Amino acid sequence: MTTTPSQSFDIVIVGSGFAGVAMAAQLKRRGMDDFVLLERADDIGGTWRDNTYPGAACDVPSPLYSFSFRLNPDWSRLFAPGHEILRYLKDVAEEEGIMPHVRLSTPVEEAAWNEATGRWTVRTANSVFDARVLVFGMGHLADEAMPAIPGLQGFTGDVFHSARWRHDIDVSGKRIGIVGSGASAIQIVPEVAKSAAEVVVFQRSAPYIMPRLDRAFSESDRRTFRRNPDLMREMRENIFWYLESTFASRRGIPSYLKENKRLALAHLNAQVQDETLRAVLTPDYEIGCKRVLLSNDYYPTMTRENVVVEPSALAGVDGATAQGASGAGYDVDALIFCTGFEAARPPFAKIVRGRHGQTLEDAWADGMEAFASTTAHGFPNFFMLNGPNTGLGHNSIVYIIESQVDYVLEALDWMEREGVATLEPDAAAQAAYVDGLQDQARGTVWLSNGCKSWYLDPGSRKLTLVWPDFTHAFRHRNGSFSPSGYVAEPRAEPLVPTPVLADA
């Protein structure tokens, strides 16, 4: 057996999406250069590298869905397309000097806490890293979810997931089955329907859709932003606080819930005249339970001659026939799974091993959890960005990520200042934090009657993905580090005693 010599760093960051890039950028800005950023794919960019499907765009306005420390005057639209967001992330990584720290095509196979050395050992396919601190920026939209469909193996056409788009497959003139009707599907369907012969959408439950109040930024708009950076800041803050006010509906405040629902259904009614189709596209659960989507062209697409909604989930495949749970069958040339991501049970939980060999998956039998939504008992010197209870239904995740990065930096500063070697949350403090969030979540739309969504843990039905409060409240509570609730072990005394100057 050969042993790979381990490379030692102060900090290992895993993942190069918004979270990993934000963490790395702030380390660089503070001159903390002793880190490496591991990325499993052959390029950086996280979700925005993976999701290249036609029509991909963010549903949070770009002036807000970007880093506060790098405002961008060059967005082409209010809701910029995905490739622009990826370009932006890559530019940030380049200009912040992160790229020399990035190891591409380096998937982490195991990250284990070494009790003897008090450091993390991170094994990848062909290298070993040793680090004092481990930061996981895994995100919620990293590993695609593929439902097990009987007969799919024998399907005669092409099959792929929306996050692994097959650009080599031309959909024009083909019969396309779209599995799912969530955030990805409503962006994909209008694009595919333009050239496909037929499109059938397997809809398990109808989404609520609001108008997308998009607009293009002209060249003069962009120059105005460049010449007046304060206008970008003002627009960003106005968008943030506007979106923040929409939490009243998520919180379940009746008048806001009702108004929100009215707006969404008015949008449906304005765009779909056919009563039968309208009924099929009308959701049967409380608005906000699942992500509220934004689209101006999804409903009109559903009224096209070549598009049909199958109001049931894809239940089986037989040769070229895709069958809905209702029993209806459709012959298709390709099945595109727009079935989202393994968000509530992230695969990385299996490979992170803390004290006593326990994995995060073991610790998360009841669903994922973290103290301050960032650290975990039994996992010293370990930080998660955009992990448990950080997801939002109403505002920008980049804000949460930046708050968490501030928290990590303050924790590292505190450890340095206090001479702390290892830091981990106390079990009781973590339990109290998590219980507090569950209490707080009562009365929100995510726990409303009949609400089934990827925001809930599939096993315990606890709300483990979403931050159940205002976004600013996250920063207020978790945006700066406090040692309260933590167990800290001091650094060992140096072996060689520091010389003491004797009195002359």
Place this chain on the structure above:
Amino acid sequence: MVQATAAVQPSISEQATSASIEVGGASVTLYDSGLPVNGTASRAPIVLLHGTGGTALSHFGFLLPILALNQRVIALDFAPVADLEAMSLDDLVAQARAVIKHAVDDAPVTVLGYSLGAVVAAALAARHPEVTKNLVLVAGWMATDAQQRLRNSVWTALFDAKSPQLAEFTVFTAFSPSFLRAMAPAQLQRSLQSIRPGPFDAAQMRINRDVDIAAEVACIKAPTLVVGCARDQMVPAAHSKALFGLIDDCRYYEADCGHAIIFERPAELAQLVDQFNEQPDRHAPGVRIANDRP
């Protein structure tokens, strides 16, 4: 004109109850959220005092249900007195004072006033320190100045002439330019249509014209949060800064919006107030609270 029977409007919050009390011949409607959903019973209840032309529902439709998650919240609709011509600040202070007596039997509360409500709240805090445990003054003032009097004159002239432009003038001065620019046309229309001032509003405008409570404000001892609005044309932020300067135990926050902070930045205001009431001394006296920079 504000109807005292606004209690029939059920949607101020799911669990709020309402009642009506007589104060000096005026029938004052009050709303009470009851115990907080999240059970933080240690906090002082908050009493909300609306501004000119408002009601508990129209000014605190967002604030009340959100604040009620973490503390008991009481709001009222100021009511016209029999002799509207003679209505004074004292009448409104008496109504607020009576509501505190009725709702919490004079237990100390956090009084939050918005606009004219802030003038009432400041006077209440000065005159009744025993019930005013904490104070929040949002877009308030203590002495009407020439800029305000000019607006007041135009308002009064348009009102007396029954001019349809009164609604436009009000919206024009209530919102910040950037908020107006971003408003959807239908939303702007709804705002304009919602402004139909009557004699009670005119009586409030007469009070606004001659506010001078600086001497009383100087006596306020309660831990106070002053919230100014950077783009306020009705009560420019300088008034809030003056309150911040005069009140001993006071911290200041400035939101980047117009006078209509309750519509432009309701979530910012709600969280600020929630955090203040959780721990009024979180920020030391004299501190300008930093804005979040999203």
